[in-house]
Amino acid sequence: MKVKKYLASSMSEAMKDIRQELGNDAVILSSKPVYSSGFLGLFRKRNIEVVAAIDPSEKHNPPIKKQKQKKMPAEKTVSAANPGAESEQADSGLKIHSPAPESEQAKSLPAGEILKELAQLREMVKGINYESANNDKKYPDPLQEIYKTMEKQEIDCHIRAEMMDALLTKWFSGHHDSPMDEITGWLKAELDAKISAVSDFGGSFEKKYINIVGPTGVGKTTTLAKIAAESILKQNKKVAFITTDTYRIAAIDQLQTYAKILNVPIEVAYNLVDFKNAAEKFSHYDLVFIDTAGRNFRNHEYVRDLQKIIDFEREMETYLVLSLTAKQRDMEEIFMQFSTIPIKQVIFTKADETASFGPMLNFIIKHRIGAAYITNGQDVPDDIEKASPRLITEIILGANKK
Structure with missing residues (x-):
């Protein structure tokens, strides 16, 4: 399993970088807004951090080839979560961040370790405050409507985060042409599964x-x-x-x-x-x-x-x-x-x-x-x-x- 983290100014730019690097069969694991530290807390810049993965052992469509360009000096990208950490991609020009130092060795890790790491990556988005994301119109239009519905219903922001993470994964895994009824069906299925996992429902009296x-x-x-x-x-x-x-x-x-x-x-x-x-x-x-x-x-x-x-x-x-x-x-x-x-x-x-x-x-x-x-x-x-x-x-x- 090949896992990479991308930092871009918008979701469309991130998707472009992912297609060029991993190909059209890459799967979006999570996405969230991140902010640069700015100066004295001011002038913070908003970016999108996207984690994508692909299984190199399976046959996939090849990545989109980029035209050869003159070799430019390595571009340095600073992570909002760790301003001191810099990664250089001298040839690709991509703004890519490793999820963690251990993830660089993902290819040599046992399957169980990889699955554990993927689960941890999914957990990253649970605590995101999606209020700011909504104000910035983070999502594609159909998903934005879904978000507004959940917001109007006063669903807790952590639950909204989980639902939108699941819907984004579905959307960017080849279902971005789905009609609105089908997308609403995704949300129904996700909510139904989440509620069903809680406890028993329906009054069935077992005592007198x-x-x-x-x-x-x-x-x-x-x-x-x-x-x-x-x-x-x-x-x-x-x-x-x-x-x-x-x-x-x-x-x-x-x-x-x-x-x-x-x-x-x-x-x-x-x-x-x-x-x-x-x-x-x-x-x-x-x-x-x-x-x-x-x-x-x-x-x-x-x-x-x-x-x-x-x-x-x-x-x-x-x-x-x-x-x-x-x-x-x-x-x-x-x-x-x-x-x-x-x-x-x-x-x-x-x-x-x-x-x-x-x-x-x-x-x-x-x-x-x-x-x-x-x-x-x-x-x-x-x-x-x-x-x-x-x-x-x-x-x-x-x-x-x-």
């Missing part, structure tokens, strides 16, 4: 007692009723309700109304003894859904109050409900507040009340926790879908917006 927790105003009671209705109507389950939400008078009335409509029994638990009695009463039911009080998530006493009322030692699964209208910082704080309780999955609500779904993706990937359901309205038993990597990808890219 299903606990629904979350802050006030996220729609816990309505969501509980939707899931219960699905369990009754589609799965023919025998269902019961327990509510510990005694802080709001209307909350008990609301769940009692749903219980009457669905024809299921309901018990109110004011303390741990009440809860244990209700749980025993419903022990022969398939699923027992537990509604909890919505409180200010910044109140540390809230979670401790839950542990005083609910018997978490039982055969129980807990789902955290988060509103997609909340700021990502609030989602993070809510999750941390409930971290003392084992959270199986999250349920995202109010998808119909926002146009920005990137925080959902950021949260899932950061905390490596799957989503059970996504709700998009108030109608019971409708307006709820089982979450999946494909559904989340389609929501983010707007494929299933009404």
Whole structure:
């Protein structure tokens, strides 16, 4: 494997140098903007650093031959990452930098070492701040549109960096004539694979007692009723309700109304003894859904109050409900507040009340926790879908917006 790093003033110039040196079959491993040190931090010049590779053992189209020119003095190129390091290419005139001193011996390295080095090169682009790259219109027009979509959806810059690195590799590996629909398909596949690698998705209840927790105003009671209705109507389950939400008078009335409509029994638990009695009463039911009080998530006493009322030692699964209208910082704080309780999955609500779904993706990937359901309205038993990597990808890219 022959690996080289190129420094050029633009991507097109870099691609020209790569074709001349490695040929048209070279593969782009990574690319990023780099800046010269300038004078006292001023007058910094922006360049593009591209890492390309080709396997000399395979047959490839020969590199583009350059016309012979008079031998000029060696051109010195200074790397922005290491201003003191200079490389001379007396005959080629190319601005080429070795990825590392060890890479000069890549031809003699074992295959495992080469693969390891390539993986390290790919890691180089993960921390790039793509905001500046976007302002400089770094990407070809179709990829620029993809970038703007991810930026508009408020997808984390590190995730955008990974996606754009994958798309650039595809683009410069002979797919630069692909239509926009196909390029969007690349992004769908990349996002789908990244989300799928996180955890399990979709509510599949493996235990009898299903606990629904979350802050006030996220729609816990309505969501509980939707899931219960699905369990009754589609799965023919025998269902019961327990509510510990005694802080709001209307909350008990609301769940009692749903219980009457669905024809299921309901018990109110004011303390741990009440809860244990209700749980025993419903022990022969398939699923027992537990509604909890919505409180200010910044109140540390809230979670401790839950542990005083609910018997978490039982055969129980807990789902955290988060509103997609909340700021990502609030989602993070809510999750941390409930971290003392084992959270199986999250349920995202109010998808119909926002146009920005990137925080959902950021949260899932950061905390490596799957989503059970996504709700998009108030109608019971409708307006709820089982979450999946494909559904989340389609929501983010707007494929299933009404």
